[in-house]
Amino acid sequence: MLPLITVLGCFLLYFLGYKFYSGYLSKSIFQLKDTRGDTPAHKFNDGVDYLPTKPAVLFGHHYASIAGLAPILGPAVAVIWGWLPAMLWVVLGGIFVGCVHDFGAIVVSIRNQGKSIGQVAQDLLGPRARSLFHTIIFFLVALAMGVFVIVLAEMFSADPKTKLAPVPSPAKIEQTEAKLPSIKEHTHPSEVRVETSSSPIQLRSHFPEAVIPTAGIMIFALLVGWLHYKKGMDLGPLTFVSVALTLVVMVLGMNDSILTWTGLNDTARSPGVPLWKIILLLYAFLASVTPVWLLLQSRDYINSFLLYLGIIAIYLGFFKGSIFGEFSSFNAEAIRAEKVDMDIIPFVFITIACGAVSGFHALVSSGTTAKQLDREIDARAIGYGAMIGESLLGLTSVVACTIGFASATEWSSFYKSWSGIQGLAPSVGAYIYGTGRFISQLGFDQGFAQGFIALVVVSFALTSLDSATRLLRYNIEEIADSINSELVKKVLGNRYVSSILACVAIGFFAFLQIDQGGKKTTAGLALWKLFGTTNQLLAGLSLLVVTIYLLYSKKKTWTSFLPMVFVLTATLWAMVVNFYDFLFSKSPSYLLAGVGGVLIFLTLWLLIEAVLAWRRFSKA
Structure with missing residues (x-):
């Protein structure tokens, strides 16, 4: 019963955090107004980036943009240190750090004409701070989306081994806990490969059946955006029809005959990983x-319903299985006694970025959400509330990647060591495997359940990819605007040129390979470590901007100042360790060491700028 009691306790903390702490922030700290017409969405309405939006639609867009692959992937890796540190950071970090960060970023932006966090930094800290922010943001988005492209390309591609083993029943695994079963080969595309006990368990990381429904969602989104905004059709019927069609296409996409006809499950006919990266x-x-309004907003809105449905199904299956004794233990230590390759502190706070606190959220909050907010008071539900929702998603990853394994032997086989995690895509496979077992408790076939979760994961990774590319485009345009050259402003200010540059930067990291033991391989886990530190760095610096804003506005600063100090301390610690490892490991990466060194330098410089600004405001 321990897992059930623990998860219910987390739910209670979420409820108390939203009801009381977000209310305190809204009324006493940010003092939000309940008037319509004075937000940037109304003042600068251009129908492209600035657009007053219904709270329900904007919540879905914002939630889908922040709740991408990262809140699943981070905890799926971090449980290697045990379930308790991951759960505490996801829940308490979300309530007291991440929610404050997202909420504050929206408020600061709407109070500054919908400007991005980098532009607000210029107003509060000076022009040099803006340039420093822009450089950090550039690296953050390019790194993060490079990782997303790597994982998505592998998930979309057909399994190069093509032959997969069926999911072993929990009963069979428990009967043979001392030795993992040897399973006959099978070819169904929704099943999992398990090796004998001589090798770590290998969970499936290829889900080509997600391709067809993903394409369907894009088509439905274009139709919904056009019919709602250009033809004035009511959003309710459009929502029902688009979500229903998405589920129908999902079922069709998992059909063996369709996969065979399209060649998606055939390595000879399906696009390989490099081609999927280009696509x-x-x-x-x-x-x-x-x-x-045409694609981004409507697609995120449709995707949000998939995420709601997925989270509800995961928790319902977990609760049912827990009550009837199927999920009675975590199958992992609370805090792992055996030392792994990386120290739990500070790296648990870096490995789990989204799900607890994420600097990327500041870009979404100030880059797109603040430009669409109808009323200031909506910032509470969208900023604080959506982050609670993402923390709930992160919690599903902690639970699925511990309780979701059929036995302690199976879990320890997969999480044998840091290198034994086998890469980022298999870690997502662990999440899909665990959540598939949860949903199967509701009477669904486990293969079907895994296919559904794979679609949810892919859909939200894509929403982050398209939102982040637009944000990187904004960042490049803002950099151009700060350069004293009309030619540069004209060229880079063009959204097509800036979007091409954004995609080139993302593609650089997506195709980057590093040397591991004399063999060239994708820089997935190395990039994730660098992304984690960069992401948390931006989160700490965004909290710094919120703190300076509160100081300037003569309001209490402790709600953002204390989280800022904690996040920046842990992040700088991890950055220094990473920098040393990139330089002096058995397989050094001087490129990643260079990026890490530049980020450390920029951070220290920006902190000096912040101290000087703090002194100016204090004297004033």
Whole structure:
């Protein structure tokens, strides 16, 4: 019963955090207004980036943009240190750090004409701070989306081994806990490969059946955006029809005959990983240059219902299985006694970025959400509330990647060591495997349940990819605007040119390979470590901007100041360790060490700028 009691306790903390702490922030700290017409969405309405939006639609867009692959992937890796540190950071970090960060970023932006966090930094800290922010943001988005492209390309591609083993029943695994079963080969595309006990368990990381429904969602989103905004059709019927069609296409996409006809499950006919990377980058470019109402907003809105449905199904299955004794233990230590390759402190706070606190959220909050907010008071539900929702998603990852394994032997086989995690895509496979077992408790076939969760994961990774590419485009345009050259402003200010540059930067990291033991391999886990530190760095600096804003506004600063100090301390610690490892490990990466060193330098410089600004405001 321990897992059930623990998760219910987390739910209670979420409820108390939203009801009382977000209310305190809204009324006493940010003092939000309940008037319509004075937000940037109304003042600068251009129908492309600035657009007053219904709270329900904007919540879905914001939630889908922040709740991408990262809140699943981070905890799926971090449980290697045990379930308790991951759960505490996801829940308490979300309530007291991440929610404050997202809420504050929206408020600061709408109070500054919908400017991005980098532009607000210039107003509060000076012009040098703006340039420093822009450089950090550039690296953050390019790194993060490079990782997303790597994982998505592998998930979309057919399994190169083609032959997969069926999911072993929990009963069978428990009967043979001392030795993992040897399973006959099978070819169903929704099943999992498990090796014998001589090797770590290998969970499936290829889900080509997600391709067809993903394409369907894009088509439905374009139709919904056009019919709602151009033809004035009511959003309710459009929502029902689009979500229903998405589920129908999902079922069709998992059909063996359709997969065979399209060749998606055939390595000889399906696009390989490199080609999928190119396709994803082309999609990111198109999503970046289209009006926000046509694709980005409507697709995120439809996707949000998939996420709601997925989270509800995961927790219902978990609760049912827990009550009837199927999920009675975590199958992992609370805090792992055996030392792994990386120290739990500070790296648990870095590995789990989204799900607890994420600097990327500041870009979404100030880059797109603040430009669409109808009323100031909506910032509470969208900023604080959506982050609670993402923390709930992160909690599903902690639970699925511990309780979701059929036995302690199976869990320890997969999480044998840091290198034994086998890469980022298999970690997502662990999440899909665990959540598939949860949903199967509701009477669904486990293969079908895994296919559904794979679609949810892919859909939200794509929403982050297209939103982030647009944000990187904004960042490049803002950099151009700060350069004293009309030619540069004209060229880089063009959304097509800036979008191409954004995709090139993302593609650089997506195709980057590093040397591991004399073998060239994708820089997935190395990039994730660098992304984690960069992401948390931006989160700490965004909290710094919120703190300076509160100081300037003569309001209490402790709600953002204390989280800022904690996040920056842990992040700088991890950055220094990473920098040393990139330089002096058995397989050094001087490129990643250079990026890490530049980020450390920029951070220290920006902190000096912040101290000087703090002194100026204090004297004033």
